[in-house]
Amino acid sequence: MNGNRFGRLFQVTTYGESHGPGMGVTVSGCPAGLELTEEDVQYELDRRKPGQSMITTSRGEPDEVTIQSGIQDGYTTGTPIGMTIENKDARSGKYEPFITAPRPSHGDYTYSAKFGTRNWGGGGRSSARETVNWVAAGAVAKKILRSQDIQVKAHVNQIGDVEAGDVTWEDMLEHAEENDVRCADPDAAAEMQELIEDYQEEGDSIGGSIYFEVRGLPRGLGSPRFDSFEARLGQALMSVPASTAFEFGLGTEAREYTGSERNEDWTFYEGEREEINAEEGDPIPVGNDHGGVQGGITTGQPVFGELTLHAPTSIPKTQTTADWETGEETEEQVIGRHDPVLPPRGVPVVEAMCRLVALDFLLLGGRLNPDRLDGDVGEYDTDYHPSNPRRE
């Protein structure tokens, strides 16, 4: 109801404003017996945090997480995990001019219209700072999913009119974290970086999109209709600040496919396509234009899609606003410290939301194997470690 709760069995509840004392997230429904440390969470927070490169805001937030509950001797107990993150670099003062003069295309006016008031410092609750909570919760989900061999990876596949070329899963694992844009196609990444810097210099910003993929989901997750895998994933990703389109499988291209083109015959799995969660002899569709879901329920093939994010609305250009106190139209400039583009920091956010959805369905389907919770989660993450010295 109130916009701060997500999930059905794996439940996330958040609080916090951009320039308030601190952010917090409570994760309920985490299975007991998972080894979990603050470092596990911090790792993902560091991927999202501001100031990690030249193309992110310079706000100086270390985003250090403290786990307040739900852990005993390094393992989860099944009771709620409370996590808190202090805001260290809050400077709400510079937003005072906007109290009654809404910034263009922000939530200033609508929040005030809804509530009759708002936390006006840096967008308050409407700020994307809230996603720090999502990433913290997603880090818990990630560790669980990894123990079940379910992997999520995203990368930036378009900035402005620069599109990434064809990219494999291995490319995403290997290259997405090597550059500041988080694009797994190094050539496109360089071009995107240049484009972003150009807009940044002009005092402007630019849109883009993120491709995501979930591998290892067992067959049979999801429910009919209102709780179909894609409906719940759609809600999750359309929650991401600045999202304007959620595509699933073929996405908007499906308009132009005929039934006979898009339909996929059935065959028997022979073990040759390791991205598929199936056993030899299981029926599988011959392709994956269906995006890993049929009838709202997973087929065992990868679930994939794209999320479009519009350009950041906080730009230093002078713009016109309408002050509802004075009744005057005035010029204003949003000074702040802002991102010129959202997808690079959006990658860990999208991954987090994909994980919350995947884990929730896994729990709802009764398909979590608790015996594997404390197993070795493998080397999958080595590719994530930031290679860019500016980020360290």
Place this chain on the structure above:
Amino acid sequence: MNGNRFGRLFQVTTYGESHGPGMGVTVSGCPAGLELTEEDVQYELDRRKPGQSMITTSRGEPDEVTIQSGIQDGYTTGTPIGMTIENKDARSGKYEPFITAPRPSHGDYTYSAKFGTRNWGGGGRSSARETVNWVAAGAVAKKILRSQDIQVKAHVNQIGDVEAGDVTWEDMLEHAEENDVRCADPDAAAEMQELIEDYQEEGDSIGGSIYFEVRGLPRGLGSPRFDSFEARLGQALMSVPASTAFEFGLGTEAREYTGSERNEDWTFYEGEREEINAEEGDPIPVGNDHGGVQGGITTGQPVFGELTLHAPTSIPKTQTTADWETGEETEEQVIGRHDPVLPPRGVPVVEAMCRLVALDFLLLGGRLNPDRLDGDVGEYDTDYHPSNPRRE
């Protein structure tokens, strides 16, 4: 959890399979005092029902609704409205070949994987027949919204590679129901019709998309983040069978817009744009690239977007399947009676889901004016009446 419940304060619960005894929907949270008849519901069901034109399935379902509860002397009482619709033309027998040999790109296999069984007649629960319940519930929502001057209209804006031209709100009201495609651009509609018939003759089907618009929403509906207007609408529309992309406002095009292009200055409303729900002197954004929502909350401007639906997967072409009982790959032909394209019958479904979301937010925001519930809801619907003799 189980895929048959939608809504938070205005709650819909459904049951029914394609070839079972009947369909049913319970609507809870309907305000008391609304004049409501079976005709109100029937009107919308008729727009969705099969057999209404040459480009819909010929299954003979009158889809007659019976209201079982929640009405006293022609007015709602605020208690649950139970509605039942008998299945009259169920013929599950012809689906027997597919019990263990899943039809390509249907939910046959995934349902069986999830549940270990399924209603195999015509897709059972996975059939789009379920949407008859949604349209019935949406008809109740429509009547309430109309009393509050909130209007929803959709039309088919693309079939295959045929796109509708620019279409106004008035065009949608006037022309969308004049042709079997439900496209508000008559020339494009003719072209689409031809295209569909071509595919139909070939034993194939084709994808397409639906444009929707919601007008009259007050400012301040929606919540931050997980319950943002677009996140909840995204879930609602990605529930529609065959949906592969949900676009909101600029949709996927937002990738290529800069911040300065997409950002909209603020000005004061002078009453000149009647699609805006505002009073003179209210601040409004100068345009509506924001899609009627900022920060997850409505601005009073129209909410609009698009939903892509892939081609129907039931096609008479011979296809290959894998029978999990025999372990053999076999040829099969889905005989049935099926739609060659989904958007034309999808229009009332999309409108219904938009209405469920809009009304839910209206109730959550405490913005329903009960005094207007029994008012005259105006002439808005006259344009809906089918003009095509084949549909009568």
Place this chain on the structure above:
Amino acid sequence: MNGNRFGRLFQVTTYGESHGPGMGVTVSGCPAGLELTEEDVQYELDRRKPGQSMITTSRGEPDEVTIQSGIQDGYTTGTPIGMTIENKDARSGKYEPFITAPRPSHGDYTYSAKFGTRNWGGGGRSSARETVNWVAAGAVAKKILRSQDIQVKAHVNQIGDVEAGDVTWEDMLEHAEENDVRCADPDAAAEMQELIEDYQEEGDSIGGSIYFEVRGLPRGLGSPRFDSFEARLGQALMSVPASTAFEFGLGTEAREYTGSERNEDWTFYEGEREEINAEEGDPIPVGNDHGGVQGGITTGQPVFGELTLHAPTSIPKTQTTADWETGEETEEQVIGRHDPVLPPRGVPVVEAMCRLVALDFLLLGGRLNPDRLDGDVGEYDTDYHPSNPRRE
């Protein structure tokens, strides 16, 4: 929100008014693979139905259920089970005098205050007729629980000042259904019967209470605090019409126990107490003053308690009301056909609600064994068949 939904994973949604066209219930979350027939449901409905004895209302409702969905070849499919029950003996006319002159201690006035209107025929939605839906849903739950060796039984343990003597589980199974009062102590039952008939003759009614017990629950069901077993059971049973007290374990007597009296030492289970769900060598509390739950979570010992129901408020005595249309106080007589006492027909209702709670916790705990779903559910029910010829 709207009072017609119960359950978290095993979800029940209802509609219907006392004198409307029909009642209906949708059960979502029922596991697939359960053999289920209309007879299974009918059996429980017959135990609740009116007219089954001299001490129940004479309203002539056969309460015949039709299953509309969710079954394939006699087994559940995991999709929603829609059930409908026609109202055959609706006679709302005789309630017309009460439209604006509320019956004493009914919901007439409060419904009108809340909704500004109401279904006035026989209490409409506020009538205990609604519980027919609960019993239908409970019958589905019963069959599942029985396959898991979880049993629920209730009996009437007090009517007016007549208390049943000490009664064993076996007494309840054997004797509760032998008499019209549904009291497992035959002597007390006779005394209760007499008392009820006395009040009935006087045109009055009387209160009473129901004892319930749930056996076979595995250890570890329930959650901390807000979702503790007793909190959810409390909500479930306080939903029963006319309930005024929910007691759990020692109930109100716990006030006078010291810690050392009520605390139970731990010992190891040696298999000697068959009411306990434990394996040899498991720690168990030496007694069961704790009511089968500690810290909100089941111990494997029986869960038991009592529900108090006040006297039926529909009595033929002349009473005074205040007509809000005329502004006059007037005498009125509730004619209708009513029960002189509630617990006898309340027994199947209480059992149904206990089952809904128990099954929901079983599913939430991931403790349902699907392999046993279609097993032989045994002879447990033979004692339920009505032995009283007036009931047949």
Place this chain on the structure above:
Amino acid sequence: MNGNRFGRLFQVTTYGESHGPGMGVTVSGCPAGLELTEEDVQYELDRRKPGQSMITTSRGEPDEVTIQSGIQDGYTTGTPIGMTIENKDARSGKYEPFITAPRPSHGDYTYSAKFGTRNWGGGGRSSARETVNWVAAGAVAKKILRSQDIQVKAHVNQIGDVEAGDVTWEDMLEHAEENDVRCADPDAAAEMQELIEDYQEEGDSIGGSIYFEVRGLPRGLGSPRFDSFEARLGQALMSVPASTAFEFGLGTEAREYTGSERNEDWTFYEGEREEINAEEGDPIPVGNDHGGVQGGITTGQPVFGELTLHAPTSIPKTQTTADWETGEETEEQVIGRHDPVLPPRGVPVVEAMCRLVALDFLLLGGRLNPDRLDGDVGEYDTDYHPSNPRRE
């Protein structure tokens, strides 16, 4: 699902263990525009906190709350209110002996059975320390309710076999906080105090009960059946640690009332009974045996009832346990610092839960008057200030 969420529109989410780093609660759905300070919350926390008298545990927790979000310039903004409370006197070490040897009648064993592990320090999540979160959330609800003239008060009406005499609302306001027992009958309070001290000296503990009353509720709050006022209140209060019985209105005594005794004629309100929320000329029942609710919906008369709490299970007496590691029965003594009786500290907890329920219904019913939110909330609280020097 997970036991740490309560409420539908006014939503509370909690975390924290008895001897972990800290406790926390997130309140979502609080209306904007309420003046709220940490002192408002602290006031209620002080009423609940340990060490406030000789008959409470001596654990030294200042229970200082920090508000992390949801406030701007001293007023709520409508966004989630995060509150954190550090645990200062955690000493989990002394619970080590009980890790595999469950304390009698605690949740040690059942938590371990459910989760396979647990926070074993002082009961961890099963500790009543969790209620500090509820009281913090309840303090927010209190301030809102007070602005709407809705008042909640509770007092201890029985300890062991000592019952309070008849006590008026004014007595509760005036006397309940004057003594350590929180009983509004000073003579009974003295007797209770003596009794408690006797048990305390013996190393034992004793049960008791709390009477609660809610005044000022408008007519028409609550919903039919599953969401009836009493069902939701029942769940709320049966969540309170150690609760064994929830009575509403006449409670268990209703068993012995006839219909004609309990039924209340209707009359017209003449303004003479100020505890009733009605206007002159409104129909009202002549008495309040109905407990302020009819048909699940409020009548405008006070809602009242009782909650029974069993004796604290942590007692210093030597008891027997069964160590599941060693397979040995052993003697053990729970040393810790514990309460000899629960109701005195339970009073603010019960009040908090009543407030959460009342406010939730008020919001659901659309009956909150936002214009009164920042009004003067009056002098009602002056009676709450602790008069006992030991508490200061």
